[in-house]
Amino acid sequence: MSADPPPLGALADIAASAACPVCRARFRSAVTCSRCGADLGPLLVLSARAFRLRQKARTLLREGDFRQALGCAVEAECLHATPHGALLRAVCACLA
Numbered sequence: 001m002s003a004d005p006p007p008l009g010a011l012a013d014i015a016a017s018a019a020c021p022v023c024r025a026r027f028r029s030a031v032t033c034s035r036c037g038a039d040l041g042p043l044l045v046l047s048a049r050a051f052r053l054r055q056k057a058r059t060l061l062r063e064g065d066f067r068q069a070l071g072c073a074v075e076a077e078c079l080h081a082t083p084h085g086a087l088l089r090a091v092c093a094c095l096a
């Protein structure tokens, strides 16, 4: 796992689509759930990795490497599925 802090875009992805896996409270941009106190750090790490994979997929799309882009988009969706990630994966799948 990466020790880097989550990129701001990853936090926006989490805020838009994630909830506490313990109590389902909405994510409130904190490492600890405001309702039940669960440690959300691992969720942040996975979301940050997914965000970076989507960035890489977009770069690969611009470079014309559609199959590698699809691989990155699929891996990102496995780590943290988002509506925008699903759209990116669909675009990659059409071009690959």
Ligand SMILES: [Zn+2]
Binding pocket: 020, 021, 022, 023, 024, 025, 033, 034, 035, 036, 037, 038
């Ligand atoms: Zn909670």
